[in-house]
Amino acid sequence: MIDPDNTTNNVPDYGARHTAYPGYFVVSPAGVITERFVDGRYDDRRTGNAMVATLFPELLETGGRPIEASHVELRLGQTDTAVTLGTRLQLLVDLKLPSGVHVYAPGVQGYRPIALTIDPSPWFKALPPRYPASRMLELKAIRETVPVYEGDARIFVDVIIANTSALMRTLGRAPGTSQPVMIAGRFQYQACDDKVCYPPAEVPLAWSLSVAMPDRVRAVEEKKSP
Numbered sequence: 001m002i003d004p005d006n007t008t009n010n011v012p013d014y015g016a017r018h019t020a021y022p023g024y025f026v027v028s029p030a031g032v033i034t035e036r037f038v039d040g041r042y043d044d045r046r047t048g049n050a051m052v053a054t055l056f057p058e059l060l061e062t063g064g065r066p067i068e069a070s071h072v073e074l075r076l077g078q079t080d081t082a083v084t085l086g087t088r089l090q091l092l093v094d095l096k097l098p099s100g101v102h103v104y105a106p107g108v109q110g111y112r113p114i115a116l117t118i119d120p121s122p123w124f125k126a127l128p129p130r131y132p133a134s135r136m137l138e139l140k141a142i143r144e145t146v147p148v149y150e151g152d153a154r155i156f157v158d159v160i161i162a163n164t165s166a167l168m169r170t171l172g173r174a175p176g177t178s179q180p181v182m183i184a185g186r187f188q189y190q191a192c193d194d195k196v197c198y199p200p201a202e203v204p205l206a207w208s209l210s211v212a213m214p215d216r217v218r219a220v221e222e223k224k225s226p
Helices: 048-055 165-172
Strands: 023-027 033-038 073-078 082-084 087-096 102-104 115-118 124-126 135-139 144-150 152-161 179-189 201-212
Touching: 033 048, 048 087, 073 201, 082 087, 087 201, 115 152, 124 179, 165 201
Parallel strands: 082 201
Antiparallel strands: 023 033, 073 087, 087 152, 102 144, 115 179, 124 152, 135 144, 179 201
16 A cells, blocks of 8 residues: 655655555455554554454463552553564553452543553653443442443553654664663552442553664565576
């Protein structure tokens, strides 16, 4: 797919006009395209791991250590740890609630919902979090029905590693090496059970990445034997 925007708005500093968009197509055994992923910029490239996480989120395991938090258990995960400029990866937060404990979902009225926030950085752009579907809980004592999470819930955040001339120069000072980048954020919530709503809490979060220069060497074309 050729870039329809051939202006400087959508061409990286080192790129050229008429550059093809990167994209993924999922084809069924019958040859039918069932999914299509083509993003809005040349330098917005989903990783293979991020694609698998999008199509089969149940296969993605956090593998991270528990994050200390009151009344809930948090685990962090990410689809990739080693990336290049222009990479799109996914971060995730797994939330596990003890039996009888709930937290409020985004969109609730009159209560404090959960919120995942990623701190800004020149190295990346974080897209808005994707929260799972909630369920409606009847609070019989006060005769209200509200959206909540109980049991297990998983939150995703897409992160695009920035592709700017300044970062290219930073990585270019030491070709062949990578730059450690920390993605910092925070998770806000208020846990409640059948009798008590505990004080609102905020937990700091952090993911680690290694960012390297993109591989700009073309693969060697194999010569076919006559």
